Amino acid sequence: ETGVTQTPRHLVMGMTNKKSLKCEQHLGHNAMYWYKQSAKKPLELMFVYSLEERVENNSVPSRFSPECPNSSHLFLHLHTLQPEDSALYLCASSQDVSYGYTFGSGTRLTVV
């Protein structure tokens, strides 16, 4: 494990389901991120939380809803997703801008 743990590793959900992705880090970092990785596209930033406050939201559809209850945990709540939302969802954390990112292993999401 890299220090950033994501669960579940795989998720298959119907378009009417509600599910949540979880991310946890115990590295003492003060920023956490959700990225989406689709086939043949660069990683896309979805949400950034710094000190538990959301600082960026790159126009992500409202069917994705983030939650950051404390500096160690980050959730991505999913509802009424579309098949095109199928992708690898990656969580990452960092400590300030001077340091690099640490990524989790990702959740492979399939929407059917």
Place this chain on the structure above:
Amino acid sequence: KQEVTQIPAALSVPEGENLVLNCSFTDSAIYNLQWFRQDPGKGLTSLLLIQSSQREQTSGRLNASLDKSSGRSTLYIAASQPGDSATYLCAVRPDSGAGSYQLTFGKGTKLSVIP
């Protein structure tokens, strides 16, 4: 808007060969640049982080260089091994302002090392 390009998109080399992966970025106002490795279906593993004031970083058989003014970075892999087979991603972080937390990624170079 920052854009990151990685060339080539795919590379196949025989085992033992030295190789270079290229990364270019359009906006030189970066804070740092990070190289990652991604195995199929897995998350990203950080390889090297270069601050904007640095010219290069080394870790084992890997050496990354940065020429900030020309918007280029290279990742040099010495004596390649089959275990090096993966997709290598380059990402840059802006040096200030809103979005300074955000990394901009390239699409990656898929490396295959043939035994």
